[in-house]
Amino acid sequence: MNPEWAIDVRGITKRFGRRTVVNNVALQVRRGEIYGFLGPNGSGKTTFLRMLCGLLTPDAGSGTCLGLDIRTRSAAIKERVGYLTQRFSFYEDLSLEENLDFVARLYGVPRRRAAVVRSLETLGLTARRRQLAGELSGGWKQRLALAACLIHQPELLLLDEPTAGVDPKARRDFWEELHRLAAAGITVLITTHYMDEAERCHRLAYIAYGNLLAHGPVAEVVRAAGLSTWEVSGPDLWSLAETLRRQPGVEQVVPFGSTLHVSGRDAAQLEAVAARWGEGAWTWQRIKPGLEDVFISLTETARDNWGP
Amino acid sequence: MSRFAFHPRRFWAVVVKEFIQMRRDRLTFAMMVGIPLLQLILFGFAINLNPKHLPTAVLAADPGPFARTLLWALRTSDYFAVTRVVDTEAELRALLERGEVQFGVSIPVDFARRLLRGERPSLLLEADATDPAATGYALSALNTLVATVFDRDLKGLPPGLRATPGPVEVRVHRLYNPDIITQYNVVPGLLGVVLTMTMVIITALAITRERERGTMENLLSTPVRPAEVMLGKLVPYILVGYVQVGLILLAARVFFGVPMVGSVPLLLGAMLVFILANLAMGITFSTLARNQLQAVQMAFFFFLPNILLSGFMFPFRGMPDWAQVLGEVLPLTHFLRIVRGILLKGNGPAQIAPELWPIALFMVVMLTLAIKRYRQTLD
Ligand SMILES: Nc1ncnc2c1ncn2[C@@H]1O[C@H](COP(=O)(O)OP(=O)(O)OP(=O)(O)O)[C@@H](O)[C@H]1O
C-alpha cells in the first residue's frame, strides 16, 4: 500500500444480473490530483464511484481508498470522503441552510453553525439560504450539493457530473475552486462529459461499456490513441462526409462547426484519402487530434469489440 | 456490529431533519389529526345507537310483593320491555333461544324471604349477547335499577340491609357470547386502533420515501448508521402519537363520558411501548417495500388482522383457538386489555405488566429486524 495513492484499486468488477457493468477496472489516483473519469452514457462511471465509497459492493476486485480497504472499512471511508451524486439527492423540502446543517451534524463538523454560514458564503448562496432546495433551479441545486459535500472538509472528493447544467461562469469558478482544493492536498475524482473540463484534469481515465480503455495525462492519452486527424473545409460538407465515411482508413467523420474532422488510426491510408479529395474544392489540413476525436474513436472501437 | 453502532449526534441530526420535514408536510400532519377525529365521529355515532325497550321475559318463581316491585321497575325503565311472564325455566330458555326476547329475568323461589333477612338473594339475568353492543346499556341499567328499586320497600328496616353492595345480587349470565363489548370498550379501543393505523403507515413510508426521492443515495454515503436513521425517524412520530392520544382521551371524556378509573400517567407510559411497537412495525415494512405504494399495502395488511383479531371488533374469547394465538402476537390485543384495564377497571402496574411485555418483545424483535434489513448499500 503506497501512501501516495488516494485511490488504489484493481480488478474491480460489478455485475447487475448477467450484465457486467464494470469489468476488471484498475485505477490509481495520487493525493492532491484532479483525476477525470470519462466515458459514454451507461459505461459504469457512477457504478464505479459508488463502489469506491461503499454504496455498492464490488463482485470482484479489491483496493484501498485513502489507505482504507474498500471492502471492510467503508464506514471510515465515508467519514473522509465527499460524494456528490449524479442525481440531486438532498432534501427538497428542507431549505438550503437546513440541508447543510443536517449534513454538518451527520459528520460532526466542529463549530457547525459557522461552518454552514461560511459554506453558504463561499458558494454565493447566502441570500437564498431560507429557500427550499426543491425550489432552486438545476444549476443552483448543483451548487448546493457541492457545498454540502465540502462542508466536512473531506480528503477525497468523488464528484459525479458536478457541472451538468451549470452555466459557464459558475463552471469556471467551480474549476478554480477545484484546483485550489487540489493544491491544498485534496484529491478529486470527477466524472464529466465536457471535453474542456477533461483537459483541465491532471490525469484522466476513459471507460466504455465497463472497460477501462485509456488512462494517463491528456497528452499521453491522445498520443497513445495513435490517431491522425484532418480538418476539412469547403462546400457541401454534408454530402462529402457521407462519401468519406465509406473510404478505407476513415474511421470517423465528425462535423465541427463549419469544418469536418476526419480521423483514423492508419495514417498512410488517411493521407491517400486526403490527397484524393484535397484536389477538389476542399482544403485539407492535418491537425492534432483533440480529446473528443480520441474518445469518439475509442468508443467506436469498444463497441465493435465488446458491443453492448 | 456496525449496524447497531449508535452515535447520539448523528441520531439527533436525523431527528431534527425529520421534525422539519414533518412540519412542512402539512397534509400528512393534518391526516394525523384528522384520522382520529374522523374515527371518533364514525364510531362515536355507531355507539350512540343506544337500543331501548328490549324484549324481556320474567320468570317469577316467588310471586311476592318484591317481585311485583321489580316487574314494575323493569316495565317503567327505558331499557326493558317485559313482553312475557313465564312459569318455567324451559319456557324462558326457549324464548331466548328463538331470539324472541333479549333478556330473561329469573326471580328465585325464596327471593323475598332472603331479601328480608339481608342475605343478598341473587337475581339471575340471562342475556342474549350475540349482539353485545345492544345489551350493554341495558345490563348496566339493571344494576342501577336493583340497587335502588327496593329502597322504598325496605324502608324502616335496619340500615345494614341497605348498605353496599346493595340488597340484591344480580347474576348476569351471558348466553352465546361469553365476552362483551360495552360502549366504554369502544372508545378506549379506538385509541389503540387509531394508533396502529397511523403509526404503522407513517413509518412504513419513511424509508421508501427516501429511496423514491433519491435521497437515500446521499444518506448512505454519509457516516450515518442504520440504528441512527431508524430511531431518528421514530422520535417525531412518538409525539404525533401522543397528540392523537390526547385528542381521543379528551373526546372520550367530554363527548362519551368514558370513565377514567385508573391512572392516566400509567396509561401514557404504557402507551409509549405500544406506539414504539407500531412504529417499529412500520419501519420494518419500510425496509421490505420497494416503493411507497407497497409500503402502504403492507401497512394495510397488518391493519386488518389487528381490527379483526385483537378483540376490538369481536370478543377475543369468542374467537377460535388459532385466531386467539394469532391475536396474542399483535400488540393491539394486549394494548386493548391494558387501556380497558386502566381506564375502566383501574388496573395498576402489577396488573398490566403481563400485557406490557409481549408488546415490548414485539417492538424489540421488529426493531432488530428493521435494523438488520436496512440496506447499507444500493445493491
Ligand atoms: N442498480 C442497478 N441495477 C441494474 N442495473 C444498473 C443499476 N445501476 C446501474 N445499472 C446499469 O449499469 C450501467 C452503468 O450505469 P452507470 O450509471 O454506472 O453509468 P454512467 O457511466 O454513470 O452513465 P452516465 O454517463 O449516463 O451517468 C447502465 O447500463 C445501467 O443501466
Ligand SMILES: [Mg+2]
Ligand atoms: Mg453516471
